[in-house]
Amino acid sequence: MTLFRSLATLVALSLTLTSVSSSDAAQKQRHTKKKTRAKTVVAAPVLTYAEHPDALRFAAELELAAGWEPGWAQQWLSQAQQLPAVVRLVTPAPAGTAKNWSAYCERFVEPKRIAAGTRFWQDNADTLQRAEAIYGVPAWLIVGIIGVETLYGQHTGQFRTLDALATLSFDFPTAHPRAAQRAAYFRTELEALLRLAHNSGIAPTEWRGSYAGAMGLPQFMPSNWSKLGVDFDEDGRIDLLRSPADAIGSVANYMRAFGWQTGLPTHYAVELNATDEQMSTLLAPDILPSFQPDDLPKLGASPVNMAASHAGLLALVRLENGDPDAGGKPPSHVLGTQNFYVITRYNWSSYYAMAVITLGQTVQSQLPGKSLPSGCGIENKL
Numbered sequence: 077m078t079l080f081r082s083l084a085t086l087v088a089l090s091l092t093l094t095s096v097s098s099s100d101a102a103q104k105q106r107h108t109k110k111k112t113r114a115k116t117v118v119a120a121p122v123l124t125y126a127e128h129p130d131a132l133r134f135a136a137e138l139e140l141a142a143g144w145e146p147g148w149a150q151q152w153l154s155q156a157q158q159l160p161a162v163v164r165l166v167t168p169a170p171a172g173t174a175k176n177w178s179a180y181c182e183r184f185v186e187p188k189r190i191a192a193g194t195r196f197w198q199d200n201a202d203t204l205q206r207a208e209a210i211y212g213v214p215a216w217l218i219v220g221i222i223g224v225e226t227l228y229g230q231h232t233g234q235f236r237t238l239d240a241l242a243t244l245s246f247d248f249p250t251a252h253p254r255a256a257q258r259a260a261y262f263r264t265e266l267e268a269l270l271r272l273a274h275n276s277g278i279a280p281t282e283w284r285g286s287y288a289g290a291m292g293l294p295q296f297m298p299s300n301w302s303k304l305g306v307d308f309d310e311d312g313r314i315d316l317l318r319s320p321a322d323a324i325g326s327v328a329n330y331m332r333a334f335g336w337q338t339g340l341p342t343h344y345a346v347e348l349n350a351t352d353e354q355m356s357t358l359l360a361p362d363i364l365p366s367f368q369p370d371d372l373p374k375l376g377a378s379p380v381n382m383a384a385s386h387a388g389l390l391a392l393v394r395l396e397n398g399d400p401d402a403g404g405k406p407p408s409h410v411l412g413t414q415n416f417y418v419i420t421r422y423n424w425s426s427y428y429a430m431a432v433i434t435l436g437q438t439v440q441s442q443l444p445g446k447s448l449p450s451g452c453g454i455e456n457k458l
């Protein structure tokens with residue numbers, strides 16, 4: 077990790093704290109005349125980017141490119157704090173941990189989130205219908221995404237986005253295999269945040285979100301906020317933190333922008349009878365749809381219940397269920413369509429996409445008059 081050069085706003089600070097002083101505790105102390113003991117706590121130094129050479133250069137270049145008053149970006153970046161927790165959170169986990177679809181899915185498709193999703197759907201039924209009509213993106217998909225991302229706005233993240241993005245831009249952990257590219261990506265997001273703040277008049281220090289800089293009910297990165305965000309309640313501004321309507325319209329717009337095809341299913345069940353060699357061929361393109369449906373049976377993968385009219389390429393998607401050698405189950409497979417792939421443009425993971433689909437459709441199955449497959453099982457519901 078690149079160590080910080082700029083010195084702290086606060087250097088090791090000594091604080092003298094007295095013990096708890098609730099009224100009950102205070103009274104007891106008076107009665108017993110017991111002496112309060114002092115504790116000394118040493119706070120960790122807070123490091124800012126006020127004197128970080130890369131940050132200063134970044135700010136100066138941005139001010140010039142954007143035509144801002146000199147010093148504007150620098151002034152805000154000087155207040156950005158390095159967050160060690162963010163560095164820890166983006167450091168890759170040790171290799172060798174088997175993924176587990178059932179465990180992943182059950183974190184999201186559970187009673188509390190399904191109930192919150194049902195309320196969200198009912199509270200926003202008209203808006204969801206309007207988004208479906210305008211963008212051709214089904215309500216269940218929007219409800220699935222906002223539910224998996226933030227539990228319908230309950231967990232939008234408490235990190236100051238300016239701090240998170242400055243840390244990821246200038247102190248991305250070098251242990252990451254693509255550290256340079258990731259740091260470059262986060263600099264474009266830091267720039268987008270500063271542009272959002274400059275344009276909206278909301279100070280850069282006011283924005284909050286995840287450790288990776290994602291904000292609001294749909295967890296949009298700053299660049300997507302300006303490129304794909306929609307003022308769907310037409311109040312004159314895009315507010316993805318407080319306006320469910322803006323969040324709904326923005327998620328639908330995002331999906332359409334990445335190629336969502338109205339009416340196309342996300343995936344089909346598959347009957348597998350492939351040799352090891354065929355399996356390697358089938359899995360090589362990962363989740364990118366690459367196979368003509370007619371060619372799949374020749375590779376030992378036959379679609380089940382696929383519409384005869386289905387047009388478009390398919391991908392064999394594998395979801396691990398733990399390590400079969402350590403008590404896990406064999407992997408699950410589906411054939412993903414272009415629409416499955418589109419969901420992974422929101423978050424690059426087939427586990428994520430399948431959890432979004434499962435949550436959205438399970439919530440839909442709770443609504444009056446709807447009966448859809450629900451639950452985390454894959455093979456038995458298609």
Ligand SMILES: [Ca+2]
Nearest residue numbers: 307311313315
């Ligand atoms: Ca709005």
